[in-house]
Amino acid sequence: MRRIIDYIMVAVKGACMGAADVIPGVSGGTIAFITGIYDDLLGSINAIDATAVKLFFTGKFKEFWKHINGSFLVSLFCGILISVLTIAGLMQYLLEHHPIQTWAFFFGLIVASSIFILRGIEGWNLKAVLFLIFGVFLGVTICTLSPTTTPDALWFIFLSGAIAICAMILPGISGSFILLILGKYQYIMGAISGLTSGQAVGESIVVLGVFAVGAVCGILTFSRFLHWLLGRFHKETLITLAGFIIGSLVKVWPWSDKAAIVRAQFPDAASVAEASLQIDMQVGSAILFAVIGFSLVTGIEIVGKMLSKRKAA
Numbered sequence: 074m075r076r077i078i079d080y081i082m083v084a085v086k087g088a089c090m091g092a093a094d095v096i097p098g099v100s101g102g103t104i105a106f107i108t109g110i111y112d113d114l115l116g117s118i119n120a121i122d123a124t125a126v127k128l129f130f131t132g133k134f135k136e137f138w139k140h141i142n143g144s145f146l147v148s149l150f151c152g153i154l155i156s157v158l159t160i161a162g163l164m165q166y167l168l169e170h171h172p173i174q175t176w177a178f179f180f181g182l183i184v185a186s187s188i189f190i191l192r193g194i195e196g197w198n199l200k201a202v203l204f205l206i207f208g209v210f211l212g213v214t215i216c217t218l219s220p221t222t223t224p225d226a227l228w229f230i231f232l233s234g235a236i237a238i239c240a241m242i243l244p245g246i247s248g249s250f251i252l253l254i255l256g257k258y259q260y261i262m263g264a265i266s267g268l269t270s271g272q273a274v275g276e277s278i279v280v281l282g283v284f285a286v287g288a289v290c291g292i293l294t295f296s297r298f299l300h301w302l303l304g305r306f307h308k309e310t311l312i313t314l315a316g317f318i319i320g321s322l323v324k325v326w327p328w329s330d331k332a333a334i335v336r337a338q339f340p341d342a343a344s345v346a347e348a349s350l351q352i353d354m355q356v357g358s359a360i361l362f363a364v365i366g367f368s369l370v371t372g373i374e375i376v377g378k379m380l381s382k383r384k385a386a
C-alpha cells in the first residue's frame with residue numbers, strides 16, 4: 074500500500090513525463106519506463122474497462138477507485154499537468170524568437186530517439202529492413218504531402234489529441250512530435266500559454282477541453298490495440314515506427330520553411346536575400362543545439378539502462 078510520500082514521488086515522475094511530452098523527440102513513455110512506473114501506468118489505463126464502468130454506475134465508488142488505481146492516476150496526471158502548464162509558455166517563446174535553434178534542438182532529439190529504438194531491436198533480416206524502409210517512406214510521404222497548415226476546427230483538435238496521447242504509453246515516440254506532424258504543436262502550445270497568461274482564456278479552455286476529450290478517448294482505445302499489436306508483431310511495429318520517425322525528420326529540419334522564418338524574424342529586412350543570409354549565419358548555433366538535443370536523449374537512455382541493471386541486480 075502506497076504512502077503519501079509515494080504519491081508525491083509519482084507526481085514528480087509525472088512532472089518529468091510532462092516535461093518530456095512538451096519536447097518533441099523525448100517520449101513521456103520512455104520517462105515512465107526508466108522511472109519504474111510504466112507497468113503501473115499501462116495497468117491502470119487498461120483497468121478502465123467494463124468492470125470499472127459497472128462499479129461506478131452502481132455506486133461502488135471505493136471499489137471503482139481501487140480497481141483503476143485512481144490515486145496513482147490522479148497523482149501522475151497532476152504532475153504531468155503542472156509540468157505542461159509551466160513549460161508550454163517557454164516553448165512558445167522559443168519557437169517564435171529562436172526558431173532555427175529550437176527546431177535544431179528538436180532535430181537532435183528525434184535523431185537520437187530513432188537510433189536508440191533501432192539499436193534495441195535484435196535479429197535484423199531482409200524482412201526487418203523492408204519494414205524500416207516502409208516506415209521511412211510512410212513518414213516522408215505524410216510529411217511532404219500534408220499541408221503546412223492544418224485546420225483549427227474542433228474536430229481536428231479532437232483527432233490530434235486522440236493520436237498524440239498514444240505516444241505517452243509508447244516508449245520512444247513523442248506526443249509532441251506527433252503534434253508537429255499534424256501541424257498542431259504551436260497551436261496547442263499557444264492555447265496552453267494563453268490559459269496561463271490570461272489571454273484568450275475562453276478560447277483556450279474550449280481548445281484544450283476538446284483536445285483533452287480526444288486524448289482520453291485515444292488512450293482508452295489505443296492502449297488495448299497497442300497491447301495486441303506489440304504482442305503479435307512486436308519487432309515489426311517498433312521497426313516501422315522507427316522508420317516513420319526517421320522519415321518525418323523532413324518536417325523538423327530547421328530550414329524546412331525558410332520563407333516563414335524570414336517573415337517572422339526579419340520583417341524589416343531590406344531584402345529577402347539579406348534576411349536569408351542572417352538565417353544562414355545561424356548554422357553554428359543550430360549545430361550546437363542539435364548536439365545538445367542528441368546528448369539529452371543519450372543521457373536519458375544511459376540513465377535508463379543503469380537503473381534497469383540496478384533493478385535486475
